[in-house]
Amino acid sequence: MKSRAVKYQIFILVITISLFFFQTPGHASQKKITIRGAVETALDLTLKEIQGLPEFHINAVSILKEKQNETDKEELIEVSNYSGILLRDLLERAGMEYKRKWEPGVIIRVRGENNEEVVFSFGEIFYSCIGRSTLLSYRKNGQLVKSSNGSLELIVSNDIRNGRRIESVTEIIVERVNIDMKVYQEMKKEITRPPTTYFQLSDKKTGHTKKITFEDLTDLPKVQIHDKAQIGDCVGFMGVYSYTGVTLRSFLEKEQFVSGAYDYSRYVAVYSENGFCATFSIGELFNSKLGNNIVMAYKKDGKILASGEAFLMMVAGEDNTGGRSVKQISNMIVF
Numbered sequence: 001m002k003s004r005a006v007k008y009q010i011f012i013l014v015i016t017i018s019l020f021f022f023q024t025p026g027h028a029s030q031k032k033i034t035i036r037g038a039v040e041t042a043l044d045l046t047l048k049e050i051q052g053l054p055e056f057h058i059n060a061v062s063i064l065k066e067k068q069n070e071t072d073k074e075e076l077i078e079v080s081n082y083s084g085i086l087l088r089d090l091l092e093r094a095g096m097e098y099k100r101k102w103e104p105g106v107i108i109r110v111r112g113e114n115n116e117e118v119v120f121s122f123g124e125i126f127y128s129c130i131g132r133s134t135l136l137s138y139r140k141n142g143q144l145v146k147s148s149n150g151s152l153e154l155i156v157s158n159d160i161r162n163g164r165r166i167e168s169v170t171e172i173i174v175e176r177v178n179i180d181m182k183v184y185q186e187m188k189k190e191i192t193r194p195p196t197t198y199f200q201l202s203d204k205k206t207g208h209t210k211k212i213t214f215e216d217l218t219d220l221p222k223v224q225i226h227d228k229a230q231i232g233d234c235v236g237f238m239g240v241y242s243y244t245g246v247t248l249r250s251f252l253e254k255e256q257f258v259s260g261a262y263d264y265s266r267y268v269a270v271y272s273e274n275g276f277c278a279t280f281s282i283g284e285l286f287n288s289k290l291g292n293n294i295v296m297a298y299k300k301d302g303k304i305l306a307s308g309e310a311f312l313m314m315v316a317g318e319d320n321t322g323g324r325s326v327k328q329i330s331n332m333i334v335f
């Protein structure tokens, strides 16, 4: 009788210990990353499965500390080589639900274990070279990162400071801004719209709005995008043009709609009356080596924009398609 009770106790002990090991949240083979929302196939991948996919390397990634105040000293944390999978490649595995003119209105939320959230615009990941710089990394300087509890770290090598770094990514959610895209219906009805003379700027959180006219842009530094090849998904090659305008960054700063410390879960949507819309993340505007090439243009090849584009259009100089070149801007919302 007695030995039976002992055997039973040992049995319970073994079960308890093994349950403990399997339930440890950081257990490498158990840890999963979810990709859901506006995708063709939602994915639930283990770290092991992700490590089995082709590996992408980015060398000499410099990580500078995010500043909380303008006056904070710049602090270099490290310069390391990182490898893992590009966020873009993981998203392509799931497949994007929105296509054609609906596509530039998409955003991607990346969430971490400690409730962190960082938003990327569709354009920065799929049209600009930030897509080749945004890594879910599991290897640093050749060694698996924290291989004991296994985590995927979000690294954006094109960023200047580390505000968009997430140590342990848990999910990726794809969404589209809730702006009705009426372009195709309007094209069928052959509706053409007159140029705009102002646009409405608003902050979704505070409810603050302001009407913006050309005069509001004149005291901002003028910038030029020299040779922008305009190529559209639907329309193909349109030509190479130069644009003059102001950066979206300097405009939002001047209007005091965005200021530091930056909230990288926010983004800006720009659209026209026909609902054609594009998104720009706060990270790509305020914390990226490419931030200066996102421009609100009022001149093309030295002349004031023609009526189909006037009075203002977006030009994302480094994007490889015209998807974010919103013409006849009528609204801008900071979400």
Ligand SMILES: Nc1nc2c(c(=O)[nH]1)N[C@H]1C(S)=C(S)[C@@H](COP(=O)(O)O)O[C@H]1N2
Residues within 6 Å of the ligand: 100, 101, 183, 231, 232, 233, 234, 235, 272, 274, 276, 322, 323, 324, 325, 326, 327, 328
């Ligand atoms: N206002 C507005 N801007 C827009 C669009 C649109 O439908 N409406 N289309 C976009 C797309 S998808 C492309 S490829 C380019 C070129 O479009 P276009 O052929 O209408 O000039 O403009 C962009 N800007």
Ligand SMILES: [Mo]
Residues within 6 Å of the ligand: 232, 233, 234, 235, 322, 323
């Ligand atoms: Mo397009």
